[in-house]
Amino acid sequence: LPIDWSLEGTARRRDTYYAASQKKFVPFAEPMIFRRGSMQYLWDEAGRKYVDLLGMNVCVSVGHSHPVVVKAAAEQAAELTHCTTMFYHPVPAHLAEELAATMPKGPKGDIEWVVHFTNSGSEAIDLAMVMARGYTGNLDLLALRNGYHGPTSAAQSVTGIAAFRHPGMPGNVAFVAEPNQYRGVFGPGTQPYLDEIERTIAVATTGRIAGMLVESVQGYGGIIEMPPGYMSGAAERVRAAGGLYIADEVQSGFGRTGDHMWGFEADGVIPDIVVMAKGIGNGFPLGAVVAQRQIAQPMAEKFMFHTYGANPTSCAAGRAVLQVLREERLQQNAKTVGGALLERLNDLRQRHPAIGDVRGRGLMLAIEMVRDRNSKEPDPETTAAVFEQCRESGLILSKSGPTRSTLRMVPPLCLSLADVDQVSEGLDRAFTKAR
Ligand code: PMP
Numbered sequence: 001l002p003i004d005w006s007l008e009g010t011a012r013r014r015d016t017y018y019a020a021s022q023k024k025f026v027p028f029a030e031p032m033i034f035r036r037g038s039m040q041y042l043w044d045e046a047g048r049k050y051v052d053l054l055g056m057n058v059c060v061s062v063g064h065s066h067p068v069v070v071k072a073a074a075e076q077a078a079e080l081t082h083c084t085t086m087f088y089h090p091v092p093a094h095l096a097e098e099l100a101a102t103m104p105k106g107p108k109g110d111i112e113w114v115v116h117f118t119n120s121g122s123e124a125i126d127l128a129m130v131m132a133r134g135y136t137g138n139l140d141l142l143a144l145r146n147g148y149h150g151p152t153s154a155a156q157s158v159t160g161i162a163a164f165r166h167p168g169m170p171g172n173v174a175f176v177a178e179p180n181q182y183r184g185v186f187g188p189g190t191q192p193y194l195d196e197i198e199r200t201i202a203v204a205t206t207g208r209i210a211g212m213l214v215e216s217v218q219g220y221g222g223i224i225e226m227p228p229g230y231m232s233g234a235a236e237r238v239r240a241a242g243g244l245y246i247a248d249e250v251q252s253g254f255g256r257t258g259d260h261m262w263g264f265e266a267d268g269v270i271p272d273i274v275v276m277a278k279g280i281g282n283g284f285p286l287g288a289v290v291a292q293r294q295i296a297q298p299m300a301e302k303f304m305f306h307t308y309g310a311n312p313t314s315c316a317a318g319r320a321v322l323q324v325l326r327e328e329r330l331q332q333n334a335k336t337v338g339g340a341l342l343e344r345l346n347d348l349r350q351r352h353p354a355i356g357d358v359r360g361r362g363l364m365l366a367i368e369m370v371r372d373r374n375s376k377e378p379d380p381e382t383t384a385a386v387f388e389q390c391r392e393s394g395l396i397l398s399k400s401g402p403t404r405s406t407l408r409m410v411p412p413l414c415l416s417l418a419d420v421d422q423v424s425e426g427l428d429r430a431f432t433k434a435r
Helices: 007-017 067-080 090-100 121-136 153-157 191-204 230-240 263-267 293-301 312-327 330-351 380-392 417-434
Strands: 034-038 041-044 049-052 113-118 140-144 173-176 209-215 244-248 273-276 287-292 355-361 364-369 398-400 406-409
Touching (some): 049 417, 067 312, 113 293, 140 191, 191 230, 230 244, 364 380, 380 398
Parallel strands (some): 140 209, 244 273
Antiparallel strands (some): 034 041, 355 364, 364 406
16 A cells, blocks of 8 residues: 655644544654664654664664564564464463563572563553552552553553543552652652651551552653662562562663663562563563562463463564574673763763753663752753754654653664764754753
8 A cells, every 4th residue: 555655644644533642742843754763773754864862762672673673573473473372372482481581580599480471561560550459469559759650541540740640540559759869859868768668658558558660760750760779678668568569671671771681680679570561572562571470370360361462473573682682782782882871971961051960871861951950940941952953963862751851862772882972962062052
């Protein structure tokens, strides 16, 4: 069938046929069409090249249209595109084994992990919530303010950013202040935020909870890292109240933080449930709940069937992603290249007073803009201006955080040191022009 690639035609069809809910999320002043991608680069419909610092929203972990992933998915799709879990298929079974092998075994080496595949991150979050409530017999959940867990009504109910919360969500969720080291309500440090968990359990729940959801690094919230001791301290307090510690690794997983495969490993905590998506499929729809065996067990009493969950095409892509991560040493690359980029962002902070904070690790980095470094008043206007200028310089980023004053960088993990030069020069020019 013919495709009309024009911006005008696409805009008209979107305006006419997309629901309001799907039209809203267009970040740039002028819309864009990307026609082609290869590794960390994108080309628009006019053939102009961009460095993708957004990784198509963290999904593209090992590179756009990575040939190994494309080949694996194409071969599987040609042989048997779809097969539900009603029938046995070795490809998802292999992927489950490979994912389980990436999880910590615990001090005694006896922790066993099991996998339930879904189609998306929010479905996996939803399933993790059902699992935690079922296993513990408790209803109340804790979640972090400034956290994002997805668009389904269950995932919205644990999302702590007002802009993503629509009316009519289910309840039984208490929110805890996020341990933001730059502008958190209790200032820098870990202990006050752990005390806040205890206080919240005492005053806003029945005292017995199903669990707590924590993004190991908050993504849409503007790259907020958990300070040392926070994740392990949170898990301790949650378990003391009968609950489970649920790590959301949808953005921070698959080597992105550079030091570890999973963001939670930075703190040595062993979660009860790990939720993953996005980077697992390099753009193919795939999510998973990876849980300690005994926690998933009570769900055997009822059916839980995701039609496309564990589909062999997405799972073939998932296996190829793990292979490429290993063969191309992309976690190490995230550490090296991310470290170099962070250094350059810190240099920019010296020169541009609009930059209040620079943070992150590996290839999960952010610049937060303020009107004044003392008052730390957020500056969404300068952020938007820099963002548009970056596009002019061929850089695609994202505006994040509750006031959209943070530029978030989560590129494909194959970003190179040469790209770092281009990115820092482009940002420097953008800040100079936007002033
Ligand atoms: N958790 C986090 C941390 C996310 O960033 C997202 C998606 N942005 C989700 C969950 C939901 O994933 P999905 O969009 O695949 O439903």
